[in-house]
Amino acid sequence: MxxxxxxxxxxxxxxxxxxxxxxxxxxxxxxIAANVLLAAGxxxxxxxxxxxxGEFAGIASAVTINIGTLSTQWIDGMxxxxxxxxxxxxxxxxxxxxxxxxxxxxNAVADLLALRPTIIRGNASEIIxxxxxxxxxxxxxxxxxxxxxxxxxRWLAExxxxxxxxxxxxxxVTDGERAVxxxxxxxxxxxxxxxxxxxxxxxxxxAATVPDDIFGATVAALSTFAIAGEEAALGAAGPGSFSWxxxxxxxxxxxxxxxxxxxxxxx
Ligand SMILES: Nc1ncnc2c1ncn2[C@@H]1O[C@H](COP(=O)(O)OP(=O)(O)OP(=O)(O)O)[C@@H](O)[C@H]1O
Ligand SMILES: Cc1ncsc1CCO
Ligand SMILES: [Mg+2]
Numbered sequence: 001m002x003x004x005x006x007x008x009x010x011x012x013x014x015x016x017x018x019x020x021x022x023x024x025x026x027x028x029x030x031x032i033a034a035n036v037l038l039a040a041g042x043x044x045x046x047x048x049x050x051x052x053x054g055e056f057a058g059i060a061s062a063v064t065i066n067i068g069t070l071s072t073q074w075i076d077g078m079x080x081x082x083x084x085x086x087x088x089x090x091x092x093x094x095x096x097x098x099x100x101x102x103x104x105x106x107n108a109v110a111d112l113l114a115l116r117p118t119i120i121r122g123n124a125s126e127i128i129x130x131x132x133x134x135x136x137x138x139x140x141x142x143x144x145x146x147x148x149x150x151x152x153x154r155w156l157a158e159x160x161x162x163x164x165x166x167x168x169x170x171x172x173v174t175d176g177e178r179a180v181x182x183x184x185x186x187x188x189x190x191x192x193x194x195x196x197x198x199x200x201x202x203x204x205x206x207a208a209t210v211p212d213d214i215f216g217a218t219v220a221a222l223s224t225f226a227i228a229g230e231e232a233a234l235g236a237a238g239p240g241s242f243s244w245x246x247x248x249x250x251x252x253x254x255x256x257x258x259x260x261x262x263x264x265x266x267x
């Protein structure tokens with residue numbers, strides 16, 4: 001039997017059987033997130049309407065929910081999909097974009113957290129605020145270092161019994177017991193909109209591939225972004241050329257290169 005224990009092995013397994021990932025994401029992210037999943041080898045579907053989101057979750061292998069451009073109708077679709085995912089044992093990922101900014105967002109995220117996300121992926125400011133801390137986030141942009149969010153992430157993971165991923169210059173992943181840091185990426189990544197939202201969708205794709213190793217799947221997705229980001233930055237003149245180079249780098253990344261270059265250390 002094929003081993004799936006490394007990020008590279010998980011990437012290979014994902015490409016051999018592309019998982020259908022239901023991405024409920026924001027208007028800004030929809031196109032880039034779908035392209036990121038296709039480039040990496042997964043099968044995205046942006047399905048959010050309340051009338052069908054729950055039904056679609058029944059056929060998807062994972063669901064990702066991002067509150068970036070929120071409205072009441074979208075919340076109904078999010079809740080329907082999350083309920084089906086949780087009740088059918090499928091992984092679902094929450095991306096609490098700028099949840100600290102307004103009461104509408106805070107309430108939406110509190111209700112989604114009660115539906116037990118398998119994984120929570122956010123930037124440092126979002127994770128600090130989810131744990132009740134004072135974050136310096138400005139709108140959707142983080143203004144806090146990841147190191148400052150590590151204790152918040154551990155607390156949140158334990159409380160929610162979820163894997164928590166904090167992204168930034170050096171990423172951090174914990175399930176409340178284990179924790180790792182992942183180096184890589186590029187300073188150009190936060191200068192291209194919605195790459196974090198796209199990563200949330202990719203985390204869903206890896207989780208669908210290895211639902212019995214959610215921590216490993218999350219680390220694999222973040223490592224894939226870290227190495228593809230490094231590679232894309234090599235020839236990029238700025239955010240514009242980085243953006244298309246990143247899609248090419250994701251598509252070109254193979255399992256062996258990922259395993260050889262991923263820099264994952266215990267935290
Ligand atoms: N300074 C940096 N150096 C290297 N990589 C980075 C840096 N900042 C972010 N990244 C990488 O960019 C990706 C997206 O993470 P980020 O924390 O920017 O998400 P986000 O704030 O939720 O983004 P968005 O809301 O725009 O989608 C991750 O793979 C992360 O590792
Ligand atoms: C810019 C922006 N505004 C709402 S969602 C989003 C994408 C990055 O989170
Ligand atoms: Mg974000």
